[in-house]
Structures are given as structure tokens and as C-alpha cells.
Amino acid sequence: MTNTAQPRKEGSSDFLSQYEHICALQGLVPLPAVRTSLKMGMLSFNADRLRLLDWVPLLSALRINKTLPSVSIRSTFQPSLQDTMIEKHKSYARRRIPAVTTKEVTIQLCKAIKGCLTTSTALTNLEFQGILLRGRDIMFLAKGLNKSASLVHLSLAFCPIGDVGLEILCQNLRSVTTLKTVNFTACNLTWRGAKHISTVLKYQAVKRHEEVWAANLRSRNADLEGMGGLKRVTFNSNPLVGDQGAHAFADSICDNLWLRALDLQLCGISSGGAKALLDSLESNATLVILDIRKNPLVDHSLMRAIIDKLNHNAKSTKSEFKWLSSSSLKDFFKSKQKRRTIILGSGRKGKATIRIGIPSKKPILTGRRYVPAKDFYVPDPPPGVPWRTAERAKRTLGEYSQYKKSRNKKIGE
Structure with a gap:
């Protein structure tokens, strides 16, 4: 009882030491975000990132804080x-x-x-x-x-x-x-x-x-x-x-x-x-x-x-x-879209990952050269057509559209 009460009494004058002491008693690790803000002399953190167990030592230290x-x-x-x-x-x-x-x-x-x-x-x-x-x-x-x-x-x-x-x-x-x-x-x-x-x-x-x-x-x-x-x-x-x-x-x-x-x-x-x-x-x-x-x-x-x-x-x-x-x-809830990494599994060559982020404005590769997607219109395949056949048709249509544009340009010259 004495060993626990003495650090608690001393820690009440220092929030960081009290917080670390309670985390050690409960077998938890102090949160880096909390420790970083405490170094600046204040307690400031995003509550969305805290789990239920993370709140217990934090609130216990906050309840008796004096500094x-x-x-x-x-x-x-x-x-x-x-x-x-x-x-x-x-x-x-x-x-x-x-x-x-x-x-x-x-x-x-x-x-x-x-x-x-x-x-x-x-x-x-x-x-x-x-x-x-x-x-x-x-x-x-x-x-x-x-x-x-x-x-x-x-x-x-x-x-x-x-x-x-x-x-x-x-x-x-x-x-x-x-x-x-x-x-x-x-x-x-x-x-x-x-x-x-x-x-x-x-x-x-x-x-x-x-x-x-x-x-x-x-x-x-x-x-x-x-x-x-x-x-x-x-x-x-x-x-x-x-x-x-x-x-x-x-x-x-x-x-x-x-x-x-x-x-x-x-x-x-x-x-x-x-x-x-x-x-x-x-x-x-x-x-x-x-x-x-x-x-x-x-x-x-x-x-x-x-x-x-x-x-x-x-x-x-x-x-x-x-x-x-x-x-x-809108200004408060507006957040910048960030990339997310999803780990599918691990094998001989390492972990397979997929990165999901903001769609880039890069052109689409259609076979021979890069062609922007807005330069031609590709209709949806009719029902019942296999997907390989549909993809081959899109590629062929895109190449034909570029060929037709270049031919019309030469004729105009």
C-alpha cells in the first residue's frame, strides 16, 4: 500500500510521471501522442485514436492533476x-x-x-x-x-x-x-x-x-x-x-x-x-x-x-x-484523402499489398501509345460477352479511334 501511495502522491504534482506510473501498474504503454503534447506543457490529443483500455490510466492521472x-x-x-x-x-x-x-x-x-x-x-x-x-x-x-x-x-x-x-x-x-x-x-x-x-x-x-x-x-x-x-x-x-x-x-x-x-x-x-x-x-x-x-x-x-x-x-x-x-x-470536418495500404497475405516473395489513394490523372495505356481517356468513347459491352473479349474490343476501338483522327488530320493538311 505504501509503495503505491507514495508515487501517487508525488505524481500528483507531475502529470507525466503519474501517467507513466499508472500505465506501468496496469501493464500498458504510454501513448506517444500524449507524451509528445506533454513535452510542450499541455495535454492535447485526438480522442478517436484511443482504445477503451487507453482511457483508464489517462483519466486516472487527469483526475488528480494539479499542474x-x-x-x-x-x-x-x-x-x-x-x-x-x-x-x-x-x-x-x-x-x-x-x-x-x-x-x-x-x-x-x-x-x-x-x-x-x-x-x-x-x-x-x-x-x-x-x-x-x-x-x-x-x-x-x-x-x-x-x-x-x-x-x-x-x-x-x-x-x-x-x-x-x-x-x-x-x-x-x-x-x-x-x-x-x-x-x-x-x-x-x-x-x-x-x-x-x-x-x-x-x-x-x-x-x-x-x-x-x-x-x-x-x-x-x-x-x-x-x-x-x-x-x-x-x-x-x-x-x-x-x-x-x-x-x-x-x-x-x-x-x-x-x-x-x-x-x-x-x-x-x-x-x-x-x-x-x-x-x-x-x-x-x-x-x-x-x-x-x-x-x-x-x-x-x-x-x-x-x-x-x-x-x-x-x-x-x-x-x-x-x-x-x-x-x-465543412472546414472542421474536411480532411485530406490519404493513401491506405491493405496487406493481403504473405508468401515466399514477401507480403502482397494494395495501395488505395487518390486517383491519378495519368493517361491510359491502350497498346501502342498513351491516349487520354477523354479522347474517345468506349461503350459498355453487351450482356453475355466474356470479359476478355470485351477488353480486346475496347483496346481495338481505342486504336482505331486514334488512327482515324491522325488520318483526318493528314487529309486536312
Whole structure:
């Protein structure tokens, strides 16, 4: 008991040593991707590559961590695209589905994050990207956020939490004074989710006004920049927010002196919602970023008026935030097609392999010379013709087509 507890106690101050120790106890090898990211001082990895057994030592070390400043876990798996494959090849498809999509892994992951947020005073950045979080998972995550004393940035981009999941988070987010930025890009949110966030902004604005009032009573100058609360809200790629959600945000930023950036790209906003946001800027001199790009229903004159007002605000205040690059779901899930190697078997001369990759644009060899495939048309063979006969006919037809073209060219000369 003592031999196991002592390294565990010492390892709690060093995530890498603790992770390696738990892997050694369970007879597992530490993942190279995890060790590589830890050398850079952060935990960042692709969850799709982890098996079920790989999660056990990782989550055990994460639960008692006290030194990691950043945790980033991402997944690009799309369950909707696998439905047809599951019906055709059920056994193969189940083997290919990552373990991070199961309920057992996600709930244990959120429990580990909750323990880390509760005990750690160094964790400032937490990112979940494309992770399927369910109701119970979000509840554990929200409890950890409520007890956090150091978290500054929270990102749940491409996590389909919906309005219900966001409501659970908002009940605990409003009391987290250290949190400055939240990112809910492509989280399947609607105008109801916008109202939940606007309620948090209003609640924090009231608390800050109370602090300013108390400082004035004591004849002190209130430190507006040093006050806790949200300073950037990112709501990109949620097309169901619409004008109703834009009105909710406009209502929350009217008298807000602390919010600096609000990102609303691809939110289905029209000129009506943009007009409400522009009117709210008349009484707001601190907001420097109001990003409503990629909303084609917004009139260009309104867009120009909003940008002019933001430029006027930026001259008077110096902001640490910058405009985000335009992003969408296609940009996130777009992956470069790579070659795959399939090993068929082994024999005397070695292993037989087949490489499957992007089809090349090389010409087709037809016998005498290389001829591009688009230069002639080869009809499909009629039913009942053997394949050798059909291939011979295609080759002969291709050669005849080239001969006919060269003859016509000579006649024309």
C-alpha cells in the first residue's frame, strides 16, 4: 500500500510521471501522442485514436492533476455518416467506431475533468472539440466549472450540447468569475441558447455594477478591467439563432461595460437583428468586436455602420481580443484523402499489398501509345460477352479511334 501511495502522491504534482506510473501498474504503454503534447506543457490529443483500455490510466492521472495549464481533447468522428455502413457491415463498423463516443467513456471523462477543475489551480484552458456530450456528462462538467478557481477559457466547439445542455452550463457559468471567454461554435443552439447566455451577461453586469457602487462609497476607483466575468462570447455556426437571438444579445449588451467581443457568424441573422444590434451599440462604448459576417440577409449598409461604430470604440479602448477567421462545419470536418495500404497475405516473395489513394490523372495505356481517356468513347459491352473479349474490343476501338483522327488530320493538311 505504501509503495503505491507514495508515487501517487508525488505524481500528483507531475502529470507525466503519474501517467507513466499508472500505465506501468496496469501493464500498458504510454501513448506517444500524449507524451509528445506533454513535452510542450499541455495535454492535447485526438480522442478517436484511443482504445477503451487507453482511457483508464489517462483519466486516472487527469483526475488528480494539479499542474496542467491546458487540456484539449478533440474528435472528428461523425456518427451520422456511419448509419448506412452499420446496416451493411455491422461487425466491422462497430470495431471502427471510436471509444470516445460511448457513454462509459464520456461520463468518466467529465468526472475526471470535474476532479481536475476542483483540485487544480493551474488549469486555465479547457477545450472539447467534437465530443458527444450527453445530459449527465454536462452536469458533471458544470459542477466542476462551479468549483474552478483558475479556468479562463472554455471551448465546446462542435459539441452538440443543444439548448438544454447550455442551460445546465449557464446555471453554473454565471458564478465563475475567473472565466473570460466561452466558445459554443456549432453546438446545435437556437435563439433559446442565446437567451441563456444573455441572462448570464445580465447577471454578471448587475454584480459588477454593485462592485463599482461599493467602491465609490469607499471613495475608491473601481478596477473595471480587473473584475471577473465573461469578456468574449463566440456563437458561430448556429444558424437557428436568428433575429430573435440577436435581439436577446442586443438587450444584454446595451448597458454592459465589460463585454469586449461577440461573434455571431453563420447565425441566420437578417437586417432586423442587425438593426437591433446597431441600436444597442449607441449606449455601449466598450464593445470592439461584433462579428456578424457570413449572414447573407444582413444589408451591407448596416454592416458598414456597425463596423464604423466598433472602430470608434476601438480607438478609445485597447482590447486584447482579435477578429476570428471565418469557419464552418465543412472546414472542421474536411480532411485530406490519404493513401491506405491493405496487406493481403504473405508468401515466399514477401507480403502482397494494395495501395488505395487518390486517383491519378495519368493517361491510359491502350497498346501502342498513351491516349487520354477523354479522347474517345468506349461503350459498355453487351450482356453475355466474356470479359476478355470485351477488353480486346475496347483496346481495338481505342486504336482505331486514334488512327482515324491522325488520318483526318493528314487529309486536312
